[in-house]
Amino acid sequence: MSTPLIELKNIEKHFGSVIALNGVSISVYPGECHCLLGDNGAGKSTFIKTMAGVHQPTRGEIFMDGQQVVFNTARDAIEAGIATVYQDLAMIPLMSVTRNFWMGREPLRSVGPLKFIDFEMANRVTMEEMDRMGIHLREPSQAVGTLSGGERQTVAIARSVYFGAKILILDEPTSALGVRQTSNVLATIDKVRKKGIGVVFISHNVRHALAVGDRFTVLNRGQTLGTAKRGEIEAEELQDMMAGGKELAQLEGSLGGTV
Amino acid sequence: MSEAETKAEPPQEEAHDERIREISPLRKALIRPELGSICGVILVFVFFFLIARDSGMFSPEGVINWTVVSAQFAIIAVGACLLMIAGEFDLSVGSMIGFSGIVIALLSVTYGLPMWVAIIAAFLIAMGIGWLNGFLVIRTGLPSFIVTLAFLYILRGLTIFLAILTTNKTIIGGVRDAAEGDWLASLFGGKILTGFFKWMGDNGWIQTFVAGNRAGDPVVDGIPMLIVWAVALIIFGHVLLTRTRFGNWIFASGGDAQAARYSGVPVNRVKILMFMFTAFCATVFATCQVMEFGSAAADRGLLKEFEAIISVVIGGALLTGGYGSVIGAALGALIFGVVQQGLFFAGVESSLFRVFLGVILLLAVILNTYIRRSITGER
Numbered sequence: 189m190s191t192p193l194i195e196l197k198n199i200e201k202h203f204g205s206v207i208a209l210n211g212v213s214i215s216v217y218p219g220e221c222h223c224l225l226g227d228n229g230a231g232k233s234t235f236i237k238t239m240a241g242v243h244q245p246t247r248g249e250i251f252m253d254g255q256q257v258v259f260n261t262a263r264d265a266i267e268a269g270i271a272t273v274y275q276d277l278a279m280i281p282l283m284s285v286t287r288n289f290w291m292g293r294e295p296l297r298s299v300g301p302l303k304f305i306d307f308e309m310a311n312r313v314t315m316e317e318m319d320r321m322g323i324h325l326r327e328p329s330q331a332v333g334t335l336s337g338g339e340r341q342t343v344a345i346a347r348s349v350y351f352g353a354k355i356l357i358l359d360e361p362t363s364a365l366g367v368r369q370t371s372n373v374l375a376t377i378d379k380v381r382k383k384g385i386g387v388v389f390i391s392h393n394v395r396h397a398l399a400v401g402d403r404f405t406v407l408n409r410g411q412t413l414g415t416a417k418r419g420e421i422e423a424e425e426l427q428d429m430m431a432g433g434k435e436l437a438q439l440e441g442s443l444g445g446t447v
Numbered sequence: 448m449s450e451a452e453t454k455a456e457p458p459q460e461e462a463h464d465e466r467i468r469e470i471s472p473l474r475k476a477l478i479r480p481e482l483g484s485i486c487g488v489i490l491v492f493v494f495f496f497l498i499a500r501d502s503g504m505f506s507p508e509g510v511i512n513w514t515v516v517s518a519q520f521a522i523i524a525v526g527a528c529l530l531m532i533a534g535e536f537d538l539s540v541g542s543m544i545g546f547s548g549i550v551i552a553l554l555s556v557t558y559g560l561p562m563w564v565a566i567i568a569a570f571l572i573a574m575g576i577g578w579l580n581g582f583l584v585i586r587t588g589l590p591s592f593i594v595t596l597a598f599l600y601i602l603r604g605l606t607i608f609l610a611i612l613t614t615n616k617t618i619i620g621g622v623r624d625a626a627e628g629d630w631l632a633s634l635f636g637g638k639i640l641t642g643f644f645k646w647m648g649d650n651g652w653i654q655t656f657v658a659g660n661r662a663g664d665p666v667v668d669g670i671p672m673l674i675v676w677a678v679a680l681i682i683f684g685h686v687l688l689t690r691t692r693f694g695n696w697i698f699a700s701g702g703d704a705q706a707a708r709y710s711g712v713p714v715n716r717v718k719i720l721m722f723m724f725t726a727f728c729a730t731v732f733a734t735c736q737v738m739e740f741g742s743a744a745a746d747r748g749l750l751k752e753f754e755a756i757i758s759v760v761i762g763g764a765l766l767t768g769g770y771g772s773v774i775g776a777a778l779g780a781l782i783f784g785v786v787q788q789g790l791f792f793a794g795v796e797s798s799l800f801r802v803f804l805g806v807i808l809l810l811a812v813i814l815n816t817y818i819r820r821s822i823t824g825e826r
Contacts, residue, residue, distance in 0.1 A: 262708070262709065262711070263711055266711060272709065274706070274709060279706065280698070280699055280702035280703045280706050280707070280769065281702070281703075281823060281824070282698070282702045282765070282769040282770045282823050283698050283699065283702055283769070287695055287698065287699075290695070291695060291699050291707065291710045291712060292696075292699075292707075292710035292711035292712050293710075293711070294692040294695050296692060303691065303692070304686075304690045304691055305690060305691060305692055305694075305695065307690075331822055331823040331824060333823040333824035334823065334824035335824075
């Protein structure tokens with residue numbers, strides 16, 4: 189394979205005396221969907237926030253296209269092409285789809301010395317990009333609050349893709365969604381991957397991960413338990429690794445293997 | 448098994464979702480944040496046209512009378528509106544009005560500085576306090592309600608203290624003499640289109656004084672600068688909010704500060720600038736008032752913060768931020784001004800003003816909540 193789009197090596201993050209991450213390494217290749225699995229408290233959120241520049245690692249190195257990089261702010265990471273779609277914070281429901289889509293990167297049009305948002309262009313592009321993702325808006329000025337949870341995630345993903353993200357981090361995009369909406373989001377991830385974008389898909393749902401993932405990394409108690417390729421690992425194994433093994437196996441036994 | 452389930456062909460969205468109701472153009476045109484305040488304006492005008500038509504309320508001087516009062520409300524409402532949409536409150540607006548007025552009078556009358564220096568100094572100090580308000584809210588993470596409530600008391604107390612300390616009075620007069628011929632003071636205290644009104648008076652189109660030393664002059668001799676300021680601020684605020692990048696950031700900061708930060712919106716800067724803008728508006732109000740009365744008093748501006756907030760809420764803004772309209776806030780201010788002066792023209796007991804206002808506030812907010820829900824899909 190080529191050089192990874194992004195490679196994080198032995199990332200450690202300490203919050204005071206709490207060691208949130210204790211040596212996490214992953215790499216993401218173009219067009220790959222890398223699933224990051226782990227139970228609550230495993231360090232998934234801290235890790236993606238480090239990748240997104242929100243937290244600075246205490247120790248460890250980040251490489252993009254083979255070059256070492258340091259992200260001091262979220263802005264640095266965004267400019268380097270790392271886009272993050274947070275679970276609840278993807279969109280602002282009171283604002284229109286267009287306003288959300290362009291938030292922070294509004295296209296401008298000069299009228300003399302003054303600069304205004306170019307709404308004509310912004311609305312047109314928003315409609316086109318939404319159509320491409322399979323969402324048919326009534327109008328671009330429609331508030332995001334009128335969209336379903338899956339559609340909101342899709343707007344956020346479409347936005348990141350449009351703005352040239354090379355790596356797309358999705359923080360539990362399917363955890364609050366229904367069956368149909370989940371399939372829509374997973375289909376969107378597939379479309380994005382085919383454009384050559386590296387996707388980091390965070391989830392604690394093994395079934396969703398197996399549906400789109402190319403590689404799987406399991407985090408437990410701030411450490412990587414290992415990375416497996418698609419087809420090398422079974423759902424049960426992943427599930428066990430996430431939960432830290434034995435206890436869950438017992439629990440699962442009593443629940444008839446339905447967890 | 449699970450894999451097969453989720454990997455199955457993703458269902459294609461139908462081109463037309465049968466669950467999205469078509470919305471009639473009429474409904475679409477009506478459903479806007481300002482609708483509540485537009486209905487309110489129609490209601491109060493019809494009401495006063497019926498009960499106070501003959502009282503002179505709709506003569507030129509009557510119109511100027513309630514327009515000036517509405518413009519006063521509008522000036523502070525524009526600031527309060529943008530700040531509220533950015534997700535914050537400022538309860539210190541009223542105290543700021545008293546404070547800025549006293550600063551102007553102290554510097555110009557008591558210390559003899561040129562009026563323009565006094566006015567600019569008042570703006571700078573007020574905006575500095577606005578910055579401090581914003582800085583404390585951002586830094587401490589306390590609700591702006593608490594921080595600015597503290598400043599409501601601090602500023603009011605400081606204003607009275609300063610006035611007593613330097614002049615032994617709480618009212619400082621003589622501002623008009625000090626402002627005589629000052630270029631900046633005329634921007635706040637003067638009138639425009641005086642020639643036009645004189646010309647209309649000379650032609651007998653508007654009423655003129657028939658006796659006294661102003662005989663022959665029109666009764667309404669121009670548009671007060673206060674109204675010009677109000678209109679300018681409303682246009683500025685509306686364009687800023689709806690047409691510019693910064694306006695989008697105002698909505699985003701109030702809608703969800705964290706989501707906005709993740710998208711690269713400088714939320715802290717937006718909020719602090721809006722606190723400063725609110726202080727700016729309060730000082731515009733104070734300066735116009737000081738120029739009009741020729742004096743400053745330490746107790747000016749009492750309860751203005753609530754009047755500003757009520758105008759904004761009647762105008763359709765959401766108290767928790769992220770949603771609202773400057774035009775709506777301006778219409779809210781108009782309702783306020785017309786009701787206050789209209790009851791006076793109609794000869795109604797002035798205490799009824801508050802009853803009427805409370806009723807309008809309640810009706811407007813109920814209507815606004817309904818409108819907002821249908822726009823934003825809130826539940």
